[in-house]
Amino acid sequence: VGITLANPKHWTRTFLLSLVEYGFPGAIYPVNRGGGEIMGLKVWPSLADIPGDIDYVISLVPAGGSADLISHAAAKGVKAIHFCTAGFSEVDLAGGAAREEELVRLARSKGIRIIGPNCMGIYCPRTGLSFQPQFPREHGPVAMVSQSGGNAIDMITLASQRGVRFSKVVSYGNGADLNESDFLEYFARDPETSVIVLYIEGVKDGRRFRQALDKASRAKAVILLKGGLTESGTRAAAGHTGALAGQPLLWEALSRQINAIPVFSMAEAVDLMAAFQHGFLPPGRRVGLLGTGGGASVLIADTFERHGLVLPPLPPALKARLLEFSHLAGNILENPIDYSQTAWESDKLARAVRLVGEWDDIDSLLCFPRPGWQSPGSAALWAEILYTMLSAGKKADKPMAVLLEPGVTPAAAQQVFPLIEKSAQEGFTVFYSFADAARAIRRLVDWGARRHV
Amino acid sequence: VGITLANPKHWTRTFLLSLVEYGFPGAIYPVNRGGGEIMGLKVWPSLADIPGDIDYVISLVPAGGSADLISHAAAKGVKAIHFCTAGFSEVDLAGGAAREEELVRLARSKGIRIIGPNCMGIYCPRTGLSFQPQFPREHGPVAMVSQSGGNAIDMITLASQRGVRFSKVVSYGNGADLNESDFLEYFARDPETSVIVLYIEGVKDGRRFRQALDKASRAKAVILLKGGLTESGTRAAAGHTGALAGQPLLWEALSRQINAIPVFSMAEAVDLMAAFQHGFLPPGRRVGLLGTGGGASVLIADTFERHGLVLPPLPPALKARLLEFSHLAGNILENPIDYSQTAWESDKLARAVRLVGEWDDIDSLLCFPRPGWQSPGSAALWAEILYTMLSAGKKADKPMAVLLEPGVTPAAAQQVFPLIEKSAQEGFTVFYSFADAARAIRRLVDWGARRHV
Numbered sequence: 001v002g003i004t005l006a007n008p009k010h011w012t013r014t015f016l017l018s019l020v021e022y023g024f025p026g027a028i029y030p031v032n033r034g035g036g037e038i039m040g041l042k043v044w045p046s047l048a049d050i051p052g053d054i055d056y057v058i059s060l061v062p063a064g065g066s067a068d069l070i071s072h073a074a075a076k077g078v079k080a081i082h083f084c085t086a087g088f089s090e091v092d093l094a095g096g097a098a099r100e101e102e103l104v105r106l107a108r109s110k111g112i113r114i115i116g117p118n119c120m121g122i123y124c125p126r127t128g129l130s131f132q133p134q135f136p137r138e139h140g141p142v143a144m145v146s147q148s149g150g151n152a153i154d155m156i157t158l159a160s161q162r163g164v165r166f167s168k169v170v171s172y173g174n175g176a177d178l179n180e181s182d183f184l185e186y187f188a189r190d191p192e193t194s195v196i197v198l199y200i201e202g203v204k205d206g207r208r209f210r211q212a213l214d215k216a217s218r219a220k221a222v223i224l225l226k227g228g229l230t231e232s233g234t235r236a237a238a239g240h241t242g243a244l245a246g247q248p249l250l251w252e253a254l255s256r257q258i259n260a261i262p263v264f265s266m267a268e269a270v271d272l273m274a275a276f277q278h279g280f281l282p283p284g285r286r287v288g289l290l291g292t293g294g295g296a297s298v299l300i301a302d303t304f305e306r307h308g309l310v311l312p313p314l315p316p317a318l319k320a321r322l323l324e325f326s327h328l329a330g331n332i333l334e335n336p337i338d339y340s341q342t343a344w345e346s347d348k349l350a351r352a353v354r355l356v357g358e359w360d361d362i363d364s365l366l367c368f369p370r371p372g373w374q375s376p377g378s379a380a381l382w383a384e385i386l387y388t389m390l391s392a393g394k395k396a397d398k399p400m401a402v403l404l405e406p407g408v409t410p411a412a413a414q415q416v417f418p419l420i421e422k423s424a425q426e427g428f429t430v431f432y433s434f435a436d437a438a439r440a441i442r443r444l445v446d447w448g449a450r451r452h453v
Numbered sequence: 454v455g456i457t458l459a460n461p462k463h464w465t466r467t468f469l470l471s472l473v474e475y476g477f478p479g480a481i482y483p484v485n486r487g488g489g490e491i492m493g494l495k496v497w498p499s500l501a502d503i504p505g506d507i508d509y510v511i512s513l514v515p516a517g518g519s520a521d522l523i524s525h526a527a528a529k530g531v532k533a534i535h536f537c538t539a540g541f542s543e544v545d546l547a548g549g550a551a552r553e554e555e556l557v558r559l560a561r562s563k564g565i566r567i568i569g570p571n572c573m574g575i576y577c578p579r580t581g582l583s584f585q586p587q588f589p590r591e592h593g594p595v596a597m598v599s600q601s602g603g604n605a606i607d608m609i610t611l612a613s614q615r616g617v618r619f620s621k622v623v624s625y626g627n628g629a630d631l632n633e634s635d636f637l638e639y640f641a642r643d644p645e646t647s648v649i650v651l652y653i654e655g656v657k658d659g660r661r662f663r664q665a666l667d668k669a670s671r672a673k674a675v676i677l678l679k680g681g682l683t684e685s686g687t688r689a690a691a692g693h694t695g696a697l698a699g700q701p702l703l704w705e706a707l708s709r710q711i712n713a714i715p716v717f718s719m720a721e722a723v724d725l726m727a728a729f730q731h732g733f734l735p736p737g738r739r740v741g742l743l744g745t746g747g748g749a750s751v752l753i754a755d756t757f758e759r760h761g762l763v764l765p766p767l768p769p770a771l772k773a774r775l776l777e778f779s780h781l782a783g784n785i786l787e788n789p790i791d792y793s794q795t796a797w798e799s800d801k802l803a804r805a806v807r808l809v810g811e812w813d814d815i816d817s818l819l820c821f822p823r824p825g826w827q828s829p830g831s832a833a834l835w836a837e838i839l840y841t842m843l844s845a846g847k848k849a850d851k852p853m854a855v856l857l858e859p860g861v862t863p864a865a866a867q868q869v870f871p872l873i874e875k876s877a878q879e880g881f882t883v884f885y886s887f888a889d890a891a892r893a894i895r896r897l898v899d900w901g902a903r904r905h906v
Binding site for chain 2 (some may be wrong): 063086087090091146147148149150151152153154157158161199201225227228229230231232233235236237238239240241264265266267293294295296297298299301302303304305306311313328329330332333334335336338373405406407408409410413414417432433434435
C-alpha cells in the first residue's frame with residue numbers, strides 16, 4: 001500500500017493514520033519524494049523503490065501528477081488505485097473532465113481499476129482497511145455505496161453509535177472507472193451483505209443502474225438516499241462529484257417501481273440501517289406506545305397517526321389489568337400509555353411492558369422513557385427505567401424499539417448517549433425523535449408489505 | 454404563598470424548591486399539618502395559622518381535600534389558587550369531572566380564581582415566580598400558554614438554551630376556571646409580550662377562543678401547537694387534561710383564516726420562538742447558504758428546495774470575486790457554498806461571508822459550519838470558524854442564522870452546546886437540522902407575507 005504525504009498537517013494524513021491506528025495487518029508503505037520516517041514507518045521516495053509487488057495504492061498526488069502515478073503503479077503490479085485527489089470532472093471549467101477521461105483511459109490500458117477520483121475510498125472491517133481511525137473494528141451486515149466521502153463518514157458515525165456494523169463501505173466520488181452500478185452489483189451478490197445503503201448523486205448508465213437496483217432490491221433491503229433531486233441540489237452535486245443529477249420525476253418513478261426504500265436525509269437512512277441491523281421489522285401499522293409524559297403522549301400520538309400509523313385504543317380488559325397495580329391519577333392509561341407516576345417502580349413497569357407486549361392488536365411496541373428532560377429523574381433512575389423496559393421488551397413477542405432524544409440539552413446528551421449505546425448492545429433499535437420513529441416505522445411497514453406481494 | 458408538603462421525596466417538592474432557589478422575593482409559607490421546618494422555612498400547620506393575608510396559594514392537596522382548602526384560603530383573603538393536584542376531569546371514570554365543577558362553583562362563590570387543576574402554574578421572571586429552579590432569571594418578549602406542564606417545561610428548557618427569554622408562562626392543565634381564552638386575551642394586551650406560544654389540547658369555548666386568537670394574531674406573533682389533532686391524540690388529551698380535542702378540519706380552517714403559525718412539534722415551536730427572539734425574519738424565500746461539506750451541501754440544497762425555498766445560483770461575478778482568494782478544488786462555489794477547504798483561514802472566511810451577505814438575490818443567509826462531525830476539526834478550530842461567521846454575519850445587511858447539530862455524537866454534544874449558547878448570546882438564531890431550518894424559514898416567510906397583505 002503506497003501513500004503520498006505532502007504537507008504533514010494536511011487533513012489527508014488521516015488516510016495513513018487510519019491504516020496504522022485501525023490496525024491494517026498487511027505491509028504499509030508511505031511514499032513521499034522527501035523520504036524519512038512517519039508513524040514508525042519508513043517513507044519510500046517513490047513506488048519504484050518499494051521491494052516486491054504492491055496490491056493497492058491510495059493516492060493523494062495532485063490531479064496533474066495522476067497519470068505518472070498510474071505508470072509507476074503498473075510497473076509494480078498494482079491492481080487498483082484509490083484517487084482521493086480532487087480537481088477532476090467536478091471542476092469542469094478548469095479542464096477537469098478531460099483530465100479525468102485521460103486518467104481512466106490510461107488506467108484501463110494498464111489493467112488497473114480506479115476508485116474515485118475525489119473520494120475517501122474503502123472501509124472494510126474484515127481486512128482492516130479504513131478511512132477513519134475510529135470506525136468500528138467489528139463487521140456486520142450493512143454495505144454502503146456513497147458518492148460522498150463526507151456523507152459516508154457521517155452515516156457510519158451515526159449508525160455505529162446505534163449498533164450498526166458494516167460489511168464494506170465504498171466512497172467512490174466521481175466514479176470515473178468503477179461506478180455505482182459496479183458496486184451495487186457486487187453487493188447484491190456479496191454473502192456478507194444483507195442491507196445496502198446507497199448515497200447517489202448522479203448515475204453513469206441509467207439502464208444498467210436500474211437493473212442493478214431491481215436485482216439488489218429483490219434479494220436484499222436497499223435504502224436509497226438520492227442527492228441532487230432539486231435544481232439547486234443538482235448544481236451542488238455537479239460541483240461536488242461532477243454528477244449529472246436531477247430528474248426528480250425519474251427517481252420518483254424508480255422508487256415506486258422498485259422496492260428500494262427512498263429516504264431524504266442521512267438521519268433517515270441511519271434509522272433504517274439500525275432497524276435492519278436489530279431486526280426491528282414491524283409487520284403492520286398498529287403500534288403500542290408506553291413511556292412518560294402526558295403532553296408528550298398527546299404529541300407522539302398525533303405524530304404517529306399523521307404518518308399513517310394506527311394506535312389502537314387500549315382494550316378495557318387490558319386497562320383493568322394495568323389498573324390492578326398502577327396509579328390512576330397522573331398516568332394516562334390509553335395508547336400511548338403515559339406511565340409517569342408508576343415508571344419508577346421497576347416491578348410494575350416490567351409487568352406493564354409485558355402486558356402491552358402480549359396485546360394482540362399491535363404489530364410493534366415503542367417505549368419512550370424520555371431521560372434527560374425534567375429534573376426529578378437522576379441518571380441512575382432513568383437507566384433503571386430503560387433497563388427495565390429493555391429486559392421486559394426482550395420477552396415480548398412483538399418487535400420493540402425505544403425512543404431516546406440525545407440532542408435536547410447538554411445534560412440529556414451526557415445521560416442519553418450511554419443509554420443509546422446500552423440499548424444498541426442489547427439489540428434494540430433507538431430512534432431520536434417522535435417523527436423519526438414514526439417515519440421509519442411507516443417505511444419499514446410499507447417496504448415489508450410490497451416485499452410480500 | 455402557601456404550600457402543602459406530604460411525602461418529602463415526592464416530585465412536587467419541586468414547587469417549593471423552585472421558589473426558594475429561583476429566589477422569590479416575597480414571603481413563602483410552606484404548609485403541612487405536621488409542621489416543622491423545611492429549606493430553612495417554618496412549616497405552618499394550616500393556612501389559618503399564617504399571620505396576615507396571603508395572595509396566592511400553590512396547592513398539592515389531594516383532589517378530595519381541595520374544597521376545604523378553598524374555604525380556608527377565602528378566610529385569608531387569597532385571590533388565586535394554583536391547583537397542581539390531578540384527579541379531576543382528566544379521570545372522568547372516577548367522578549373527577551363532577552368534583553372539578555364543584556371546585557369551580559365553590560371558588561367563584563368565594564371570589565377566588567383557579568389555575569388548573571392538574572398543572573404546573575406560573576413562571577414569571579419579573580416577579581420571581583417559577584416552577585423549575587433552573588429556569589432563566591432574565592425576562593424577555595415570549596409568553597407561553599400551555600395546557601401541559603411537561604410540554605411547557607420542555608419548551609422553556611429547549612428555548613432557553615437558544616437564547617429565548619419569557620415574559621410569563623402559564624401551565625393551566627384542565628383549565629376549569631381560568632382557561633386558554635382568558636390567558637390569550639391577557640397576553641394580547643400585555644405590553645411585555647410580543648410573541649405568544651400556545652400549546653392547546655382542547656378549547657372550552659370555540660367562538661371566544663377564535664376571536665381571542667384572531668385579535669392576538671393581528672397584534673403579535675402567535676405560534677400554535679395543537680395537541681390532539683388525531684383520533685389517538687384526542688384520546689390521549691382526554692386522559693391528560695380532560696380536553697375535548699379533535700376536530701382537525703376545524704383547526705386547519707382556523708389556521709388558514711387566522712395568521713397564527715401552526716406547528717406540529719415542540720421543536721418546531723422552539724425554532725420559531727428563537728427566530729422571533731433574535732429578529733431572524735427573512736422577508737422572502739431566497740436563501741444563501743455557506744458552510745462545510747460537499748455531500749452535506751447537496752442534501753441541504755435538496756431539503757431547502759423541497760420546503761419551497763429558493764436557492765438562487767451564485768452569479769458569475771460573485772463566484773469570480775470568491776475565486777480571487779478561495780481554493781477551487783475541494784470547495785463548491787455554488788449556492789450552497791461548500792467552503793471546506795478555505796473555512797480554516799479566518800480572514801478569507803470573513804470576506805466570503807461578507808460578500809455573500811451583500812448579495813442582492815437573497816433574503817437571508819444561513820451558515821452551516823458543522824462542528825462535531827469529522828475528525829480534522831478540533832473544538833478550538835470549529836469555534837474560530839463559527840465566531841468568524843458570526844462577526845462577519847453581524848455586518849451583513851441580511852438576516853443570518855446558523856445551523857449547529859448538537860445531537861449527532863457525544864463529542865458533538867460537548868463541542869456544540871457551548872457554541873449554541875455563544876451564538877444565542879451574540880443574538881443569532883440556531884437551528885438543529887437542515888430540515889428544521891428549512892421548515893422554520895418557510896413558515897416565517899409565509900407568516901410575514903400574510904401579515905403584510
